[in-house]
Amino acid sequence: MSRIGKAPIELPAGVEVKIDDNLVSVKGPKGSLDLEIDPRVSLTVDDGVVTVIRDNDDREVRALHGLYRALIANMVVGVSAGYSKELQAVGVGYRGALKGNMLELQVGYSHPVTIEAPEGITFEVPEPTKFIISGIDKQLVGQVAANIRAVRPPEPYKGKGIRYVDEYVRRKAGKAGAA
Secondary structure, three states, X not given: OOXXXXXXXXXXXXXXXXXXXXXXXXXXXXXXXXXXXXXXXXXXXXOOEEEEEEOOXXXXXXXXXXXXXXXXXXXXXXXHOOEEEEEEEXXXXXXXXXXXXXXXXXXXXXXXXXXXXXXXXXXXEEEOOEEEEEEOOHHHHHHHHXXXXXXXXXXXXXXXXXXXXXXXXXXXXXXXXXX
Protein backbone atom coordinates (compact mmCIF):
# COMPACT_ATOMS: atom_id res chain seq x y z
CA MET A 1 0.00 0.00 0.00
CA SER A 2 1.20 3.49 -0.80
CA ARG A 3 2.64 5.09 2.32
CA ILE A 4 1.96 8.55 0.93
CA GLY A 5 -1.51 7.71 -0.39
CA LYS A 6 -2.84 6.19 2.81
CA ALA A 7 -1.84 9.16 5.00
CA PRO A 8 -4.89 11.25 5.93
CA ILE A 9 -4.99 14.98 5.14
CA GLU A 10 -5.90 17.14 8.13
CA LEU A 11 -7.99 20.19 7.21
CA PRO A 12 -7.02 23.38 9.08
CA ALA A 13 -9.71 25.72 10.40
CA GLY A 14 -11.44 27.66 7.62
CA VAL A 15 -10.65 25.15 4.85
CA GLU A 16 -13.43 23.13 3.24
CA VAL A 17 -13.26 20.41 0.59
CA LYS A 18 -16.13 19.68 -1.79
CA ILE A 19 -16.26 16.63 -4.05
CA ASP A 20 -18.46 16.66 -7.17
CA ASP A 21 -17.93 13.47 -9.24
CA ASN A 22 -14.29 13.80 -10.35
CA LEU A 23 -13.86 17.49 -9.42
CA VAL A 24 -12.32 18.35 -6.05
CA SER A 25 -12.70 21.96 -4.85
CA VAL A 26 -10.67 23.24 -1.91
CA LYS A 27 -11.72 26.61 -0.50
CA GLY A 28 -9.86 28.52 2.19
CA PRO A 29 -9.02 32.01 3.46
CA LYS A 30 -6.53 32.73 0.64
CA GLY A 31 -8.72 31.51 -2.25
CA SER A 32 -9.93 28.35 -3.90
CA LEU A 33 -8.39 25.67 -6.13
CA ASP A 34 -9.96 22.95 -8.27
CA LEU A 35 -8.55 19.59 -9.38
CA GLU A 36 -10.01 16.94 -11.64
CA ILE A 37 -9.10 13.48 -10.35
CA ASP A 38 -9.00 10.09 -12.06
CA PRO A 39 -12.22 8.05 -11.61
CA ARG A 40 -10.18 5.08 -10.29
CA VAL A 41 -9.38 7.12 -7.17
CA SER A 42 -12.03 8.44 -4.76
CA LEU A 43 -12.08 10.75 -1.76
CA THR A 44 -13.93 10.76 1.55
CA VAL A 45 -14.24 13.74 3.87
CA ASP A 46 -15.27 13.29 7.50
CA ASP A 47 -14.47 15.23 10.71
CA GLY A 48 -12.00 17.57 8.98
CA VAL A 49 -9.95 14.71 7.53
CA VAL A 50 -9.68 13.87 3.82
CA THR A 51 -8.78 10.28 2.87
CA VAL A 52 -7.84 9.11 -0.62
CA ILE A 53 -9.06 5.62 -1.57
CA ARG A 54 -8.12 3.60 -4.64
CA ASP A 55 -10.31 1.06 -6.42
CA ASN A 56 -7.72 -1.67 -7.12
CA ASP A 57 -4.03 -2.52 -6.77
CA ASP A 58 -2.91 -2.00 -10.37
CA ARG A 59 0.51 -0.38 -10.67
CA GLU A 60 -0.83 2.78 -12.33
CA VAL A 61 -3.66 3.17 -9.80
CA ARG A 62 -1.20 2.80 -6.90
CA ALA A 63 0.88 5.62 -8.43
CA LEU A 64 -2.23 7.81 -8.85
CA HIS A 65 -3.18 7.13 -5.21
CA GLY A 66 -0.03 8.83 -3.88
CA LEU A 67 -0.10 11.51 -6.57
CA TYR A 68 -3.63 12.74 -5.83
CA ARG A 69 -3.07 12.61 -2.08
CA ALA A 70 0.02 14.85 -2.48
CA LEU A 71 -1.77 17.23 -4.88
CA ILE A 72 -4.75 17.62 -2.57
CA ALA A 73 -2.47 18.14 0.46
CA ASN A 74 -0.64 20.87 -1.52
CA MET A 75 -3.98 22.49 -2.35
CA VAL A 76 -4.98 22.50 1.34
CA VAL A 77 -1.68 24.13 2.36
CA GLY A 78 -1.94 26.62 -0.52
CA VAL A 79 -5.42 27.93 0.34
CA SER A 80 -4.59 28.15 4.06
CA ALA A 81 -0.95 29.34 4.20
CA GLY A 82 0.14 29.87 0.58
CA TYR A 83 3.50 29.21 -1.06
CA SER A 84 6.45 31.45 -1.84
CA LYS A 85 9.86 31.18 -3.48
CA GLU A 86 12.73 33.62 -2.97
CA LEU A 87 15.22 34.44 -5.70
CA GLN A 88 18.28 36.65 -5.61
CA ALA A 89 20.28 38.33 -8.35
CA VAL A 90 24.05 38.08 -7.97
CA GLY A 91 26.29 40.25 -10.17
CA VAL A 92 27.38 43.83 -10.62
CA GLY A 93 24.38 45.88 -11.78
CA TYR A 94 21.96 42.96 -11.54
CA ARG A 95 18.70 44.15 -10.02
CA GLY A 96 14.95 44.03 -10.30
CA ALA A 97 12.10 46.45 -9.82
CA LEU A 98 8.35 46.12 -9.53
CA LYS A 99 6.33 47.97 -12.18
CA GLY A 100 2.65 47.35 -11.43
CA ASN A 101 2.19 43.59 -11.61
CA MET A 102 5.34 43.15 -13.71
CA LEU A 103 8.87 42.38 -12.59
CA GLU A 104 11.51 44.29 -14.55
CA LEU A 105 14.97 42.73 -14.45
CA GLN A 106 18.32 44.29 -15.34
CA VAL A 107 20.61 41.27 -15.62
CA GLY A 108 23.41 42.16 -18.01
CA TYR A 109 21.48 42.32 -21.26
CA SER A 110 21.29 45.45 -23.40
CA HIS A 111 17.61 45.77 -22.48
CA PRO A 112 15.50 45.18 -19.37
CA VAL A 113 13.58 41.90 -19.21
CA THR A 114 9.97 42.21 -18.03
CA ILE A 115 8.00 39.29 -16.62
CA GLU A 116 4.27 39.65 -16.11
CA ALA A 117 2.72 37.96 -13.07
CA PRO A 118 0.13 35.36 -14.09
CA GLU A 119 -3.25 35.41 -12.37
CA GLY A 120 -2.87 34.23 -8.77
CA ILE A 121 0.82 35.16 -8.47
CA THR A 122 2.23 38.22 -6.72
CA PHE A 123 5.76 39.59 -6.88
CA GLU A 124 7.55 41.40 -4.05
CA VAL A 125 10.91 43.14 -4.25
CA PRO A 126 12.05 43.86 -0.66
CA GLU A 127 15.48 44.92 -1.94
CA PRO A 128 16.73 45.40 -5.52
CA THR A 129 18.53 42.04 -5.63
CA LYS A 130 15.86 39.92 -3.91
CA PHE A 131 12.54 38.79 -5.43
CA ILE A 132 9.72 36.91 -3.71
CA ILE A 133 7.14 35.02 -5.79
CA SER A 134 4.03 33.99 -3.85
CA GLY A 135 0.64 32.43 -4.54
CA ILE A 136 -1.68 29.59 -3.56
CA ASP A 137 -0.86 27.14 -6.38
CA LYS A 138 2.42 25.35 -5.57
CA GLN A 139 3.03 24.24 -9.16
CA LEU A 140 2.44 27.73 -10.59
CA VAL A 141 4.68 29.43 -7.99
CA GLY A 142 7.49 26.98 -8.77
CA GLN A 143 7.07 27.37 -12.54
CA VAL A 144 7.11 31.19 -12.42
CA ALA A 145 10.21 31.10 -10.19
CA ALA A 146 11.90 28.71 -12.63
CA ASN A 147 11.01 30.99 -15.57
CA ILE A 148 12.55 34.00 -13.80
CA ARG A 149 15.69 32.00 -12.96
CA ALA A 150 15.93 30.90 -16.61
CA VAL A 151 16.31 34.55 -17.72
CA ARG A 152 19.90 34.46 -16.42
CA PRO A 153 20.80 31.16 -14.69
CA PRO A 154 23.84 31.23 -12.37
CA GLU A 155 27.08 30.51 -14.17
CA PRO A 156 29.83 28.39 -12.57
CA TYR A 157 32.85 30.69 -13.02
CA LYS A 158 31.86 33.91 -11.25
CA GLY A 159 28.52 32.78 -9.83
CA LYS A 160 26.63 35.60 -11.54
CA GLY A 161 22.96 35.18 -12.37
CA ILE A 162 19.58 34.68 -10.76
CA ARG A 163 19.40 31.88 -8.19
CA TYR A 164 17.16 30.59 -5.45
CA VAL A 165 18.11 32.00 -2.03
CA ASP A 166 19.10 28.58 -0.65
CA GLU A 167 20.72 27.35 -3.90
CA TYR A 168 24.38 26.34 -3.90
CA VAL A 169 26.21 27.18 -7.12
CA ARG A 170 29.18 24.89 -7.73
CA ARG A 171 32.15 26.96 -8.82
CA LYS A 172 34.78 26.03 -11.41
CA ALA A 173 38.41 27.12 -11.36
CA GLY A 174 38.58 28.70 -14.82
CA LYS A 175 41.75 29.04 -16.89
CA ALA A 176 45.06 28.15 -15.27
CA GLY A 177 46.85 30.97 -17.12
CA ALA A 178 50.25 31.04 -18.84
CA ALA A 179 53.08 30.65 -16.34
